[in-house]
Amino acid sequence: AQKVTQAQTEISVVEKEDVTLDCVYETRDTTYYLFWYKQPPSGELVFLIRRNSFDEQNEISGRYSWNFQKSTSSFNFTITASQVVDSAVYFCALSEAISGGSYIPTFGRGTSLIVHP
Amino acid sequence: NAGVTQTPKFQVLKTGQSMTLQCAQDMNHNSMYWYRQDPGMGLRLIYYSASEGTTDKGEVPNGYNVSRLNKREFSLRLESAAPSQTSVYFCASQRQDYEQYFGPGTRLTVT
Numbered sequence: 017a018q019k020v021t022q023a024q025t026e027i028s029v030v031e032k033e034d035v036t037l038d039c040v041y042e043t044r045d046t047t048y049y050l051f052w053y054k055q056p057p058s059g060e061l062v063f064l065i066r067r068n069s070f071d072e073q074n075e076i077s078g079r080y081s082w083n084f085q086k087s088t089s090s091f092n093f094t095i096t097a098s099q100v101v102d103s104a105v106y107f108c109a110l111s112e113a114i115s116g117g118s119y120i121p122t123f124g125r126g127t128s129l130i131v132h133p
Numbered sequence: 134n135a136g137v138t139q140t141p142k143f144q145v146l147k148t149g150q151s152m153t154l155q156c157a158q159d160m161n162h163n164s165m166y167w168y169r170q171d172p173g174m175g176l177r178l179i180y181y182s183a184s185e186g187t188t189d190k191g192e193v194p195n196g197y198n199v200s201r202l203n204k205r206e207f208s209l210r211l212e213s214a215a216p217s218q219t220s221v222y223f224c225a226s227q228r229q230d231y232e233q234y235f236g237p238g239t240r241l242t243v244t
Contacts, residue, residue: 025173049231051231051232053233053235059237060235060237061223061235063232063233063234066230066232107176111231118181118189120191121166121231121233122178123168123175124175125174125175126175
């Protein structure tokens, strides 16, 4: 079973539509970290947000918002009024502690978002 | 401030050839990582180094070796390349709050 599941392989929307990218994770740890990264067509990976397991407060940054719900083990990402520049592959990741105290991330398989003009 | 740099950007190898992918970071991070990215598979961890002088296997270490040369540099070596190692390779360094910074990637083709 995957530790991080991004069930939506590809989403296609028209500009100005709202879109939500789903992320479901699996862990037995009480302390862990969740992330979203963006990979635009140019190929680089860009950090978007980090959440720790003790902070369930939702976050908004401009058109981006994140909904963290421990009860459903989900960390969903919503883009409001999508734009063509939002077209990218988005990865959700979970960092858990391993022996030795290091936190090692596991990435989901990514959701490809295509925003049409 | 260059962040994370990787060389080369592109490489074509024949089966059985060897090569080393170089990675360097200038952010004074302790932890560094090597991933491979294949279509539909996301990023899979090959090896990581939690601190200078230590390295550990990730999810897909077979066929690879690594060296943490110093705090800045973390190299990935393919001793005998196979077509299954055709992929895009990313190096990353990690801040203390676990945010990762990625290099631009190396696109490797093994024929």
